[in-house]
Amino acid sequence: MDGTILLADDDRAIRTVLSQALTRAGCRVRATGSVNTLWRWIEEGEGDVVVTDVMMPDGDGLDLLPAIRRKRPDLPVIVMSAQNTVMTAIRAAEAGAYEYLPKPFDLKEVLEQVRKGLGQRDRSEERPAIGDPAHENLPLIGRSPAMQEVYRIMARLMNTNLSVMINGESGTGKELVARALHNFGARKNGPFVALNMAAIPRELIESELFGHEKGAFTGAADRHKGRFEAAAGGTLFLDEIGDMPADAQTRLLRVLQEGEFTRIGGREVIPANVRIIAATHQDLRALINEGRFREDLFYRLNVVPVRLPPLRERLEDIPDLARAFLKRAESEGLPRKSISSTALEALKQQNWTGNVRELENLMRRLAVLCPDEVISEGAVHEELAARPSSAMTPSAGESERIGQAIETHLERYFALHGDDLPPPGLYDRILREVEMPLIALALSATRGNQVRTAELLGINRNTLRKKIRELDIPVTRGKKLV
Structure with a gap:
């Protein structure tokens, strides 16, 4: 040199x-x-x-x-x-x-x-400022070498329009990375729109992505704008991309290639002015080998891969994460708590199969249930012993039986109407029929403790409260009904 x-x-x-x-x-x-x-x-x-x-x-x-x-x-x-x-x-x-x-x-x-x-001494690219550099509301937390590599990749991607594929186990924070890439990037003034492929019925995914015209199919009573239009000028986050059905994969590939799309049943050509960030916990290369994911779409989405490490690979970040979660819980109205060094060491000895999300849920429970201002090692062990074990998780066979029962119920529902279709609004009615007993039973199992119920269901506590009000579900503290 x-x-x-x-x-x-x-x-x-x-x-x-x-x-x-x-x-x-x-x-x-x-x-x-x-x-x-x-x-x-x-x-x-x-x-x-x-x-x-x-x-x-x-x-x-x-x-x-x-x-x-x-x-x-x-x-x-x-x-x-x-x-x-x-x-x-x-x-x-x-x-x-x-x-x-x-x-x-x-x-x-x-x-x-x-x-x-x-x-390479010439660097003329202009970069916009990101605002106050001293703000402390970090979108991601951790100083471990594994997270440092994630930060370095993210910093290089901020002001590009390159497609990004985030890979990581459930609970590692894939959407947090996607939101940070948007919020600190060139498209930060545009919308951030997320769509979880695993949460949408397969037959509705194309409509959700690209929209549809009135009368495009049975039940399409009005024009519907899809997520591509909603995200115009911003970022479209496609979570659990491995669950996207084959037809939707083909159409998405065409949109990425041509930079434009039409609504289902429409002729108007609409520019696809979005940055795509996709995420998955699955091995997409294995899905390609099985014929379940298009290889050409994979290469379109996987321009820059970002691997999020599981919590077991960044145990040194647990103290920072635990303290941050306790502070966040306090800002949301939960009791103010700190945590002892021996309790932090106990947390580092655990097998965090649920990753950062599991740790956050534990810290929220401790903030509510621990009677002392300082969370001790004993309190951590007690709460860890009470958390649901893998034996309480439904097996694949049990999940299939639940699906079969719902399918049988729907078949009977359609049969009751003979050759006529049921009245409009079927999706919301069926969802309500499932949600009501699910939330009621979860509340009963936790004796009306809404923090534990939200954690059990895997939803935000505010979302749970909203559902309780909308569905008019009674809440009885301290009484287990089933």
């Missing part, structure tokens, strides 16, 4: 190590522990690449980046930071950093990024 490196870090040991390594690699190095000195060198036209820490005694290295871009837009800046949050990575990318490296760093990686910076 040949070039002058301006190195700024308030840690003398880091300056020494990096200076020696860069010098051995053939570079000339000027090192300082001061932001002001670094800026003076830059103003004087020195340096071919900058390597800077974020927090230094006389300032913030990130605050220099806009001035560097105005003064010397071709000067690559590599940012290092021990503040390893997603917002640090986003701030670095939005401010125009050539690369962001979390501490502790890999020395070989620093040298490789410096080498690339020396070979």
Whole structure:
């Protein structure tokens, strides 16, 4: 390597190590522990690449980046930071950093990024600001190496229109990543529209995606705009994309290829002005081999893959996550709680099959049920022992029998009407018939505890309250009816 490196870090040991390594690699190095000195060198036209820490005694290295871009837009800046949050990575990318490296760093990686910076010094792309860089409402939480890699990929994707495929187990936070890519990206002023393929009847997915015209099919009483139209100018998040039926896959592929679509039963050509972010917990390559997912659609969606690690691969993030969930619960009106260090260690010993979502549900229960202000190790063990085990989860065969019972009920329902169709609104009526006993039985099983009921059903507590009001379901505290 040949070039002058301006190195700024308030840690003398880091300056020494990096200076020696860069010098051995053939570079000339000027090192300082001061932001002001670094800026003076830059103003004087020195340096071919900058390597800077974020927090230094006389300032913030990130605050220099806009001035560097105005003064010397071709000067690559590599940012290092021990503040390893997603917002640090986003701030670095939005401010125009050539690369962001979390501490502790890999020395070989620093040298490789410096080498690339020396070979690629032109960076003229303009990036919009993301607002207040100091806000603390982080969309993602965690400082583990596994999450640092996610942050780095996200920071590079923020202001692109590339399709993204997020892969991760249930409960890892796939929609949080999708929302962060939207909220901090170039399309942040547009809508964020989500559609879960597993939650929509297969025969309705095309209509939900692309809309339909009045009279396009039986029951289409009015024109319906689909999610593509609703997301125009913004982001369309397609969750559980592996559950998309074959016909809808074919049509989605055509839309991605042509950049336009028509509503079902319509002729008007509508531009598909959306960024697609897809997510799945399934192995799409295995589905391709089984003939259940189109390979050409996979490559259209999987332009940039993002793998979200399960909680068992980022156990060091559990203390930050647990405290954040307790604070979030407090902001929602639950009792204020803190958690002991031994309790946090107990949490790190668990097998989190439900990942971050399971941990959040546990912290909410502890916030409600633990009588002490500080959650102890004993309270954690007690609540963990009471959580539902895998033995309580319906098997695949039991789920199939439930589906068969519902199907039989619907067959009888249609048979009652003979050759005539049932009155309009069938979907809402059947959904109500299923929801009412499901919520009533769940409330009974938890003795009217709405926090536990929401956790058992896997829905938000506000959603549960709304359903109780809409369906007029009685709630009796402390009494189990079944």
